[in-house]
Amino acid sequence: MIYHPCLFSDRPYMSDPLSEVVRLLHPRAAFANIISGKGNWAVRYSEFGLPSFCIVLKGSCLLTVDRHEQITISAGDFILLPTTPAFTISSFAPVPPVYLDPNKVVRGSELRYGEQEGSPDMRSLGGSFLFDCSDPGLLVSLLPKVVHVQNSVRLSQLVQMVSEESTGQKPGSEFMLSRLVELLLVEAMRSAAAGNAPPGLLRGLGDERMARALKQMHARIDHPWTVDQLAKISALSRSAFYERFTRMVGVAPMEYLLAWRMEIAKDLLRDNGLAVSEVAERVGYGSTSTFSVAFSRHVGQPPSRYARSE
Incomplete structure (x- = not known):
């Protein structure tokens, strides 16, 4: 089981994205x-x-x-x-x-x-x-x-x-x-x-302003983030943040957040024996059906089938 403080506690927590990936x-x-x-x-x-x-x-x-x-x-x-x-x-x-x-x-x-x-x-x-x-x-x-x-x-x-x-x-x-x-x-x-990382998480973490947004996205994965909120965290205008994030990380902010939510969801479905509704809530979906549709599109199979296969 992977312990994600943001998923199991109401306390604010500055997550370390690199550690989470490992x-x-x-x-x-x-x-x-x-x-x-x-x-x-x-x-x-x-x-x-x-x-x-x-x-x-x-x-x-x-x-x-x-x-x-x-x-x-x-x-x-x-x-x-x-x-x-x-x-x-x-x-x-x-x-x-x-x-x-x-x-x-x-x-x-x-x-x-x-x-x-x-x-x-x-x-x-x-x-x-x-x-x-x-x-x-x-x-x-x-x-x-x-x-x-x-x-x-x-x-x-x-x-x-x-x-x-x-x-x-x-x-x-x-x-x-x-x-x-x-x-x-x-x-x-x-x-x-610090060197020649391609567009992605590592390159984003090498940028001080992008790192602020990335850490918050990882720390509070269940929060209903908007581009405006993340831009404010990065002390940039909405358009400047969107352009810089997309260039550094390789995908748009909400696309990155979706991909990371799906990685966490896959991990929870593999190792924790949680109901799909519980996993949906922990990765920021208020509706199990909405989560199931998003998961199926991203992973290629419904979350219940994925859990059984893993």
Whole structure:
């Protein structure tokens, strides 16, 4: 069950949208492998489809993600690929790549590219996330296709802890990994919000005025918000707020609010055993029938059927 103070209390509460998104993803675990290379080498990975990450511990190499510009990654750099399309990782000298299927990589084992003996020129930690949520596309919609964070001590420390927990098999490691994944995602999202995030929640949170409106929308999801009210919170005229919100977040304010209400509704229907009428009320609908129509249009099936299927 996801605890939303705005849904279960009459007290005012300044919600943290980023934290809410991570909770809705239900991150469960992460796995990491040591990856090293020496000499001239290149490895081509087929499409994985799920979020994966890498942090360079020593040296540097080239990363070429399909449909994205080639980048150099060096010690201290963190990479997050929300959907992990096919990509190539290599040394700087051009050589024919070795082809690997990411689904067949043995978790916890060290991967060595190029020359097998001697101290590596490049050493990194790479791994993937697992989620319990039914809609990992929520993460994909928030982030650019390649998140590249440079010289983040915090991310380096977190990934090192993920490696230790995923290989150590100590008591409580499952709980530790789920918490570490949450921290990794928040840290990566913070970095993206301050950098090259596409239009969406992260970019909106990077704008001080839009952040005010977004936090209120998340904190009081059951409130009958209007564009005028949100514009006032942002200290902007109605037209200026509407234009800026749409440009930053990628959708109009009421469209964003509807989408977020539906995400909360799906979570409540999955995990809480609530009646549809109760869910409707908690996400701001005074009429169960109106909620059912909106949910069916947005999700593709009525809320009662969705609850049963989940």
